[in-house]
Amino acid sequence: LKRLGLDIPVAVMVTDLLDIHASWQDCGAALYLAPTAEAGRQMVSFGCPAEAVHALGLPVADDFRMGDGSGEDMARLRAELGLDSERPVVLVSGGGEGSGPLEPAARIIVRTLPHSQVVVACGRNERLRRSLSTKGLPVRVLGFVNNMARWMHASDVVVAKAGALTVAEAVAARRPLLVMSALPGQEKGNLRFVLESGIGAYAPPGPALVRALRLLKEQDFRPAVGGITLARQEQ
Numbered sequence: 001l002k003r004l005g006l007d008i009p010v011a012v013m014v015t016d017l018l019d020i021h022a023s024w025q026d027c028g029a030a031l032y033l034a035p036t037a038e039a040g041r042q043m044v045s046f047g048c049p050a051e052a053v054h055a056l057g058l059p060v061a062d063d064f065r066m067g068d069g070s071g072e073d074m075a076r077l078r079a080e081l082g083l084d085s086e087r088p089v090v091l092v093s094g095g096g097e098g099s100g101p102l103e104p105a106a107r108i109i110v111r112t113l114p115h116s117q118v119v120v121a122c123g124r125n126e127r128l129r130r131s132l133s134t135k136g137l138p139v140r141v142l143g144f145v146n147n148m149a150r151w152m153h154a155s156d157v158v159v160a161k162a163g164a165l166t167v168a169e170a171v172a173a174r175r176p177l178l179v180m181s182a183l184p185g186q187e188k189g190n191l192r193f194v195l196e197s198g199i200g201a202y203a204p205p206g207p208a209l210v211r212a213l214r215l216l217k218e219q220d221f222r223p224a225v226g227g228i229t230l231a232r233q234e235q
Contacts, residue, residue: 002028009029009030009031010028010029010030010031011029011030011031011032011033012024012029012031012032012033013033013059014032014033014034014035014039014043015035015058015164015165016035016039016164016186016189016190017035017036017039017058017164017167017189017190017193018036018038018039018189018190018192018193019042019185019186019188019189019190019192020039020042020043020046020186020189021185021186024043024046025046027043027046027047027048027049029048029052030052031052031054032048032052032053032054033054033056034053034054034055034056035055035056035057035058035164035168036055036057036193037055039055040053040054040055057168058164058165058168060165060168060169060172061149061169063147063149063150064149064152064153064169064172064173065172065173066149066153074153074154077150077153077154078154080150081150081151081154082140083117083119083140083154084117087115087116087117088113088115088116088117088156088157088217088221089116089117089118089119089154089155089156090109090113090116090117090118090119090155090156090157090159090213091119091121091151091152091154091155091157091158091159091160091175092105092106092109092118092119092120092121092159092160092180093121093123093148093158093159093160093161093166094121094122094123094125094128094160094161095123095160095161095163095165095166096123096124096144097123097124097125098121098122098123098124098125098128098129099123099125099161100160100161100180100181101180101181101204101205102120102122102128102132103120103128103131103132103135104205105159105180105205105209106118106120106132106137106139107137107205108205108206108209108210108213109159109209109213110137110138110139112209112210112213112214113213113217116156117140118137118138118139118140119139119140119142119151119155120132120139120140120141120142121142121145121148121151122141122142122143122144123143123144124143124144126143129141129142129143148169149169149173152169152170152173152175153173153175155175156175156176156216156221157175157176157177157178157213157216157221158170158173158175158176158177158178159178159180159203159209160177160178160179160180161179161180161181161182161183161187162179162181162182162183162187162188162190162191162194163187163190164186164190167179167190167193167194167199167200170199170200171199176200176216176221176223177194177199177200177201178200178201178202178203178209178212178213178216179191179194179200179201179202179203180203180204180205180209181204182202
């Protein structure tokens with residue numbers, strides 16, 4: 001805009017929850033919307049005007065907050081998605097790009113909760129989607145979907161990487177969250193936010209994921225606040 005000589009205000013929506021990636025550190029915008037107070041303070045420390053920084057949370061589609069959580073609502077939704085209403089559902093998500101250890105996580109879930117229905121959302125990762133579809137695993141494989149809110153509401157637990165938007169969506173949908181991986185840098189900060197807030201647990205594929213899944217099963221997938229924090233030991 002500067003090169004074009006256009007005087008158009010720019011608003012920036014920062015998506016990193018705690019540790020801000022360098023790509024956000026340009027202080028020439030008119031407005032900065034931060035997902036957390038700590039993220040807002042970091043933006044100010046980078047030199048952004050304090051009066052232009054506002055910590056308002058992450059925007060999440062209304063669909064993630066819909067649903068009354070009743071058994072009838074869940075049964076109806078699962079039927080519409082082709083799922084068994086009587087068996088627990090575990091959603092494994094790698095975000096829009098389908099990154100993270102989705103296949104190892106799916107294999108562990110199948111072994112640990114053999115009665116469950118495992119749904120793996122591969123996003124735009126077509127290579128992974130095709131590979132999982134031919135492995136013979138008893139899982140439901142999805143590509144990129146536009147109705148992730150419905151899949152979250154149909155699930156009992158979400159297993160995902162520490163993408164900020166996925167974290168926010170799981171919180172809005174009121175689903176237990178198990179973080180299976182976090183990229184070095186900003187996603188480590190997202191994981192720290194999950195653990196410090198008590199909204200989920202770190203459960204990488206391996207013993208930690210097995211323990212977290214068994215604990216959730218014992219709690220009928222309805223843990224009390226902080227009820228899945230036993231897996232924090234693996235951080």
